[in-house]
Amino acid sequence: MRRRNAITATLWYAVLAGIVVVMMAPVAWMISTAFKPELQILTTQIRWIPDPPTLEHFQTVLSRHAIWRWLVNSVVVATAATLLVLLLDSLAGYALARMEFFGRDALFAVILSMLFVPLQITVIPLFLIFANLGLVDTYAALILPVGANVTGVFLMRQFFLSIPGELEDAARVDGANDWQIWARVVLPLARPALLAVAIVTFLSAWNAFFWPLIATRSDAARPLAVGIAQFLTLRPGLAQTVQAYGPSMAAATIAALPPILFFFALQRHFIQGVSMTGLKG
Amino acid sequence: MRILAPAGFQARTAARKRIHWTPFLFLAPYLFLFVSLRLLPSLIGLTISFTNWSAVGVPQWVGLANYQALFIDPRFRDALTNTVIFTAMAVPALVGLGLAFALFLNQPHQGRGLGRVAVFTPYVIMPTVVGVLWTWILEKDFGLLNVLLGRQIPWLVSPSWAMLGLVLAAVWSMVGYNTVLFLAGLQDIPAELYEAARIDGAGAWRSFWSLTLPLLAPTAFLVLMLTIINTFQVFDLVYVMTSGGPGTSTLTMVQYVYTTAFQFFKFGYGSAVAMVMFVILVIVALIQTRAYRRGLESIY
Missing domain, CATH: 1.10.3720.10 (MetI-like)
Incomplete structure (x- = not known):
């Protein structure tokens, strides 16, 4: 019984993580893009952390x-x-x-x-x-x-x-x-x-x-x-x-x-x- | 005591005398705005729909001419069809996912607060910002979704994909609202009922089907109704993401009201489109209420 509970709990947390990621990813992507240098935006490489972050878009x-x-x-x-x-x-x-x-x-x-x-x-x-x-x-x-x-x-x-x-x-x-x-x-x-x-x-x-x-x-x-x-x-x-x-x-x-x-x-x-x-x- | 009693009596009679106008003073400020900016405009809207009013010239009474014209207007037919398609795609997803999220987040595990916040966050972002954001996510070559899928789906630029793109953005942004409503409904179900069912030997599935679902019916009815009303009036996302295009593939009813009335200044015709929307919504509400009553009778 306890083992079954542990398995359901693990499953539950896996699903929770999935939901949180799917719902928050667009928001994170928005913020990430806002701080990215031009060259890192239009690329098929997924980069979540801008390197180096820039404020140029905010200034524009x-x-x-x-x-x-x-x-x-x-x-x-x-x-x-x-x-x-x-x-x-x-x-x-x-x-x-x-x-x-x-x-x-x-x-x-x-x-x-x-x-x-x-x-x-x-x-x-x-x-x-x-x-x-x-x-x-x-x-x-x-x-x-x-x-x-x-x-x-x-x-x-x-x-x-x-x-x-x-x-x-x-x-x-x-x-x-x-x-x-x-x-x-x-x-x-x-x-x-x-x-x-x-x-x-x-x-x-x-x-x-x-x-x-x-x-x-x-x-x-x-x-x-x-x-x-x-x-x-x-x-x-x-x-x-x-x-x-x-x-x-x-x-x-x-x-x-x-x-x-x-x-x-x-x-x-x-x-x-x-x-x-x-x-x- | 001897002094208090007459004083209380006096106060009560005084209140009875004032009662004729005090309520109206309490109501007056609200009623002034309600009548002038809600009630009258609704009635004026109905009246305008029987005229050929435009920005210039004197409006003339044209009877049902606007409504007759709607019947043979291909753009109106597109708008109506698209709105129905959008609603038919978004409503099951919004209600189904909302229910699934709520059932999931109602499980007694730590961290469900985090899930609730994550699911509801998109709802507090204004729809036009959601539109701007999803236009980028659905971009054909470099949008996040296509990059993740490893494909180049022309989400918003092809007539056959544009509607699905809108639905994705709409579901993401509004599912949290339904989740919160369902969670509130779930929490209203008394825990003793589950306890009793467990003692009677009911398993998790049995108590879900026999307890949770029937007792959630009123909430589900309300959520369904609100979701239909909201999706049927979709505008902000369409305006930002596609402006009704490509072609007329995502032209919706409200978008059509906006273009006819405020870009071509055909107030009469635009009002007629809005009235048709109103009639459809009322019919949907009536059908749902009847079905709901009948459903309740069959359960109890």
């Missing part, structure tokens, strides 16, 4: 593209969108969960139904709305539509439904009004739910592509996701791939590392947040 990318600007835009937009969603959705979710008013359930049904409407349907009208307001190519155009999301409200409502009503009753007896109850009693309890909503909102705002591609025209508001996408389309002719991959991988590394490091630091919260929105959204 940073001097030719507004990559820092895109990075700043992405950070500003994703942060602002996350804060907006946390505020609006915790207010709305609380009202939908804990207050009684006419038409509450119908309103919630209408909100939920929008989960099924693909974003592509709303994108054309959204563009017309923001064009009419003269807000194309601004942060507002990227941030405000995120505030209209459904999952955040849904998650916050589910969470507020789960906390015991006695706490609010006690606060009310002590003379607190609804706003004070929301701010001082309910929100502090909602930290796990708020964190989950924050992580998922930030990740989706950071990765968003379709709408930002349409809503931005210049580097002023262009986020990283859109800027990076133009790398390959901008390259001089498909045939001249010779010069493209080093700088492309340097840019990809700059864009990929912050979320990867962020994820490593907060893994448990990340995974919990994502599984929460998936299972209950």
Whole structure:
């Protein structure tokens, strides 16, 4: 029995190693290519460690593209969108969960139904709305539509439904009004739910592509996701791939590392947040 | 006590009076954005699809003309076919691998945390970066995959391989999401059930088939639904890796919406394409929900 266990354990670790290698190899290859001298990139020899490593591709990318600007835009937009969603959705979710008013359930049904409407349907009208307001190519155009999301409200409502009503009753007896109850009693309890909503909102705002591609025209508001996408389309002719991959991988590394490091630091919260929105959204 | 009781009563009646407008103040900021940037745009989108609106000129009501035109539009047919093919290839891989990874990583061995991190890492990389990265990995002469295979497969430059190339990149980048959802589902199954099954003499396989799979059905249903919805709307990877090419071999529905509406500025026609997508997704969701209910009835 013990020998059989040892064999299954060994097998298990062999498979684990295989999975880790396959999933991480592309990331390692990206970083490796980014630091490789030109001559070591276009070769059929596999070399994981650049020798000698070079920063030339990073210099090329940073001097030719507004990559820092895109990075700043992405950070500003994703942060602002996350804060907006946390505020609006915790207010709305609380009202939908804990207050009684006419038409509450119908309103919630209408909100939920929008989960099924693909974003592509709303994108054309959204563009017309923001064009009419003269807000194309601004942060507002990227941030405000995120505030209209459904999952955040849904998650916050589910969470507020789960906390015991006695706490609010006690606060009310002590003379607190609804706003004070929301701010001082309910929100502090909602930290796990708020964190989950924050992580998922930030990740989706950071990765968003379709709408930002349409809503931005210049580097002023262009986020990283859109800027990076133009790398390959901008390259001089498909045939001249010779010069493209080093700088492309340097840019990809700059864009990929912050979320990867962020994820490593907060893994448990990340995974919990994502599984929460998936299972209950 | 004598003082407290009336005070509490007063507070409660006061709350009852305020109840008519306080909820709406809580809801107002969200509802303002929701209505103006989600609900109305959806309805406007539906309306536009019945017009010939373009960037210039006054839009005219054309009834179902856009939808009729879709029927005989060969590019639309390609987009629809390609999207279905992409979904049909990516969904089984994403759901199957996601389940396999989750079952594997649910085994009580040290180091499964490392596996979970490795599987989920690609998911936190933005899809456009994944596209740029995989364009390099799938390069014909010097790409990592071809070098490892010792072949020169024209992944993204040949119409017959391009779709498979996209699927590879998509599966790599999204499988971690499904794995995490399946793992959460597995961890919701109470350990006592396995204990009871073991006492009743059930082996590992028996408890897998009779316990794990049926109890995982709700999760599997959800994962399947989410994966279909996500893959059906694939855009970022296509935009970066192939732009729908070569020819129209990887042109997808969302890519077609984008080109018609924002490169040729045919807002009416583009909206009609988007509406068709919406209808297909709703039908798929309805069929799945029915099949799921029937499946549940047959299990219990």
